[in-house]
Amino acid sequence: MDNSKATFSPTRLLLCDESETSLYEKEVDLLSSMDEEYIKSLLDRERHDFSQISSGDWIKEARLDAIQYILNKRDLLGFTSQTAYLSVIYLDRFLSRRSIDEEKYWAVRLLSMACLSLAAKMEECTVPALPEFCVEEYSFESSVIQRMELLVLNTLEWKMGSLTPFAFTQFFLTKFCQSSLQRNAMSTIVEVILGSLKDVEIMCYRSSVIAASATLVALDPRLTRDALEHKISLLSSSDVLKIEDVVSCYYQILAFDTMKLNRGDIMSPDLSPNQLQIDEVLGSSSVTTAANAKRKRLIFNQNDNISPKKRQN
The missing domain is CATH 1.10.472.10 (Cyclin-like)
Structure with a gap:
């Protein structure tokens, strides 16, 4: 096996205190060598961190x-x-x-x-x-x-x-986008992924699915279902990455209406909570309470003195 692939960790892409754009520029040669076989190895060991949260x-x-x-x-x-x-x-x-x-x-x-x-x-x-x-x-x-x-x-x-979508974004970007446009697209993909954190339904998808969907949304939020299926089918990893999951996640991101996915008009993830309409953000999330009874209760003893202390001005 190629030693560079054996030791390469996708998390290193975002490990230092530089911006994602500068990291992209420095790592572009290494990332371009990521082939279908390597991505398949990531997909094979990807753990699905599905989390069913209380509906309260x-x-x-x-x-x-x-x-x-x-x-x-x-x-x-x-x-x-x-x-x-x-x-x-x-x-x-x-x-x-x-x-x-x-x-x-x-x-x-x-x-x-x-x-x-x-x-x-x-x-x-x-x-x-x-x-x-x-x-x-x-x-x-x-x-x-x-x-x-x-x-x-x-x-x-x-x-x-846990593998996050950032382990896969560069691979999908090189597959779905012309090289001359990739640098500008990366920052938009990052914004789409971070904005999607707030939707519990989107977070139920595998990281690879979120990465593929966010990349496609950032590149073109107007793709038809046929166009989506065609793009995904071109990947040899599509036997592991289910087309239906990517299509569903793509439209879920588009439906997440706190993000304005018109070109150049994506809502920043840094907006304050007061600027977000909580009912709109999470009102459509379909979570059930079936697993609630199995959850352990988070309880602290009375003498734990764990409550926060207000800072004095």
């Missing part, structure tokens, strides 16, 4: 707020898109396995801090001290965040390695 309205709102926190902190701390996406995977997997007492928004914010910290430890070269993950309205002791990190690790059974 408050947890939907709290999840949206947590994702906004992650995206904002990602910018402030200089993290990559890979780190932000991975932290949301942890968040959703945790919420699918444990329930949180109603209206405890601070617990979800603590959870989001722990997930972002763990993702940073997986992906970033340098990880800030835990107090830097706090924000003005929620300030937790480092020991409290560490305990939540351990709870997340135990809940996820220490299975923290």
Whole structure:
């Protein structure tokens, strides 16, 4: 086997504190060598992180707020898109396995801090001290965040390695787009993927499917079903990447109406929660409560003193 393929990790694409665009320029030669065989190897080991989250309205709102926190902190701390996406995977997997007492928004914010910290430890070269993950309205002791990190690790059974859409985007971009247009398209694809984090239905698809769909949406949001099927069928990996899944995800992204997919008019993922219409974002999400009874309840002892402390002005 070619040693370059044996040791290549797709997460390295977004590992340092440079922008995705500069990384794209430096890695273009390496990425161009990614062939169908290598992508198939990724598809074969891709783990489906399907997460069925509670249907309660408050947890939907709290999840949206947590994702906004992650995206904002990602910018402030200089993290990559890979780190932000991975932290949301942890968040959703945790919420699918444990329930949180109603209206405890601070617990979800603590959870989001722990997930972002763990993702940073997986992906970033340098990880800030835990107090830097706090924000003005929620300030937790480092020991409290560490305990939540351990709870997340135990809940996820220490299975923290997950492929994200960014492992596949360059491959699909080279297959679906002319080389002269690829550089400008990459930033749009990243925005589409990050914007899609907020839709729990989209997050139910495999990362490879999201990557293919987001790439096609960014390149042309007006493709017909026949055109989509034709483009996907040209991939020799289409026997692993189901055409129907990509078509469905493509239209799901288009239907996600908080993103304006007209050219040059994509809503930034950095908008504040007040600017997002929560009912529109998550109102169409079809989640059931069948798995709710199996979830472990997230409970802290009375003497844990885990509640956030308000910062004094």
